[in-house]
Amino acid sequence: MDPLDMERLTAAGIDVADALARFMNNESLLLRFLTRFPEDRNYAELVRALGDGDAERAFTAAHTLKGVAGNLALRGLYQTVSELVERLRASDMEGARLLLGELESRYEQVTRALAGMR
Amino acid sequence: MSQVERETLLIVDDDAINRAILANIFESEYRILEAEDGLSGLQAVRENADSLSAVLLDIVMPRLNGLEALRELRGEGLTARIPVFLITADLTGAWMKEAYDLGVMDVIFKPVVPYIVRRRVNSVVELFRARRRLGAEVERQRDQLLLQAQQLAEMSTGMVEALSTAIEFRSDESGEHVRRIHDVTCHLLRATPLGEGLSESEIVLIGVGAITHDVGKISIPDAVLNKRGRLTPEEYELMKTHTVKGAELLSKIPQMRELPAYRYAYDIALHHHERWDGRGYPDGLVGDETPVWTQVVALADVYDALVSRRCYKEAYPAKEAMNMILEGQCGAFNPRLLECFQKAEPVLRRFYQ
Numbered sequence: 001m002d003p004l005d006m007e008r009l010t011a012a013g014i015d016v017a018d019a020l021a022r023f024m025n026n027e028s029l030l031l032r033f034l035t036r037f038p039e040d041r042n043y044a045e046l047v048r049a050l051g052d053g054d055a056e057r058a059f060t061a062a063h064t065l066k067g068v069a070g071n072l073a074l075r076g077l078y079q080t081v082s083e084l085v086e087r088l089r090a091s092d093m094e095g096a097r098l099l100l101g102e103l104e105s106r107y108e109q110v111t112r113a114l115a116g117m118r
Numbered sequence: 119m120s121q122v123e124r125e126t127l128l129i130v131d132d133d134a135i136n137r138a139i140l141a142n143i144f145e146s147e148y149r150i151l152e153a154e155d156g157l158s159g160l161q162a163v164r165e166n167a168d169s170l171s172a173v174l175l176d177i178v179m180p181r182l183n184g185l186e187a188l189r190e191l192r193g194e195g196l197t198a199r200i201p202v203f204l205i206t207a208d209l210t211g212a213w214m215k216e217a218y219d220l221g222v223m224d225v226i227f228k229p230v231v232p233y234i235v236r237r238r239v240n241s242v243v244e245l246f247r248a249r250r251r252l253g254a255e256v257e258r259q260r261d262q263l264l265l266q267a268q269q270l271a272e273m274s275t276g277m278v279e280a281l282s283t284a285i286e287f288r289s290d291e292s293g294e295h296v297r298r299i300h301d302v303t304c305h306l307l308r309a310t311p312l313g314e315g316l317s318e319s320e321i322v323l324i325g326v327g328a329i330t331h332d333v334g335k336i337s338i339p340d341a342v343l344n345k346r347g348r349l350t351p352e353e354y355e356l357m358k359t360h361t362v363k364g365a366e367l368l369s370k371i372p373q374m375r376e377l378p379a380y381r382y383a384y385d386i387a388l389h390h391h392e393r394w395d396g397r398g399y400p401d402g403l404v405g406d407e408t409p410v411w412t413q414v415v416a417l418a419d420v421y422d423a424l425v426s427r428r429c430y431k432e433a434y435p436a437k438e439a440m441n442m443i444l445e446g447q448c449g450a451f452n453p454r455l456l457e458c459f460q461k462a463e464p465v466l467r468r469f470y471q
Contacts, residue, residue, distance in 0.1 A: 070229035071135045
């Protein structure tokens with residue numbers, strides 16, 4: 001991987017080494033899923049469901065997003081989504097909504113870093 | 119048992135990244151199958167039950183979730199044959215006890231750590247392989263033992279027959295007598311109502327007993343055994359002892375006593391010269407006091423003696439031999455026995471052609 005890209009991804013809260021280990025150092029396989037991450041619809045679905053107050057849809061989307069973030073080692077995003085999942089599991093919709101701002105900034109951070117890759 | 123090596127791994131997960139990560143871990147060792155939800159996962163297990171090494175099963179999935187799929191697999195007895203691993207991001211395991219109760223081999227947490235997943239899955243797959251190999255090996259050994267037992271039984275009978283024939287050779291140049299008595303006895307027991315109540319294996323044992331009926335003749339001197347012409351009363355008394363001597367001989371060979379055929383052989387050796395009217399020897403048994411199978415051997419013995427050439431006589435034609443027996447010229451027999459014998463005689467005659 002390009003050292004500059006590596007630096008950019010790391011700065012965006014992505015643990016590249018951990019992700020590479022999970023893909024058994026198959027870099028092209030990891031990059032394929034990383035670059036496709038912005039197409040993943042779960043983030044948008046989660047935001048919409050939280051807006052609609054639909055706890056079940058929100059939980060499903062959050063749960064899936066957590067899995068993806070964990071697999072790709074999107075550390076910052078993973079932390080926020082995990083907390084969100086727990087609040088939704090406890091039926092704390094208000095508490096979940098409070099995390100929306102943090103969620104958005106971490107998501108943007110990741111997608112910006114990915115968009116800037118060579 | 120199927121000998122197909124199970125080299126397929128099924129990954130059931132709705133998340134494409136998870137499937138790719140798991141496939142990437144195992145594709146060098148297994149053929150990978152993938153399913154995107156519980157229902158198609160369940161179907162894939164059913165279709166590939168004979169070639170699956172393991173199933174990696176996600177829990178939260180559309181259509182049918184992992185636990186529901188697991189319950190189905192358990193119900194069909196598949197979890198006992200194929201190791202199932204649950205893959206989950208859910209650390210609060212309220213469902214975990216149920217999962218283990220349903221026969222899950224292990225639970226693996228997401229995001230997965232490849233070297234751990236690989237080690238855990240491969241250990242269990244190897245365990246199941248070893249178990250199958252062991253099962254097949256036990257089965258193979260059991261077959262082998264059965265075969266050896268059968269060979270041993272055949273050899274025992276063969277030895278008994280060889281010894282009896284060797285003894286018989288002294289008075290009968292051909293040595294065929296014992297074989298024919300065996301055949302006639304077994305035919306009468308198998309093909310006529312005389313064998314009612316006897317199983318095939320009992321008839322086989324009685325056949326062995328028929329072979330040894332005259333072993334007591336080993337104690338009779340050549341001069342008496344092969345005398346041309348009539349025996350003196352003393353010689354006849356000596357000749358008669360071959361029954362008691364035969365039974366005694368059999369009872370003194372420990373290996374013989376352990377054979378299942380012994381109880382038949384002993385009685386046949388001792389009582390094959392008893393008569394229906396009680397005028398036989400050595401015990402003067404009357405009627406069915408002599409077991410019917412010993413009566414059958416006695417009749418076979420007389421019939422064979424008549425239709426064979428002996429040192430003191432020529433062979434009688436079969437028809438004449440049968441008539442002599444039916445008319446009571448050669449001893450007294452059970453009327454039912456004679457009736458069955460008469461019906462079977464045309465077949466018995468063929469043993470001598």
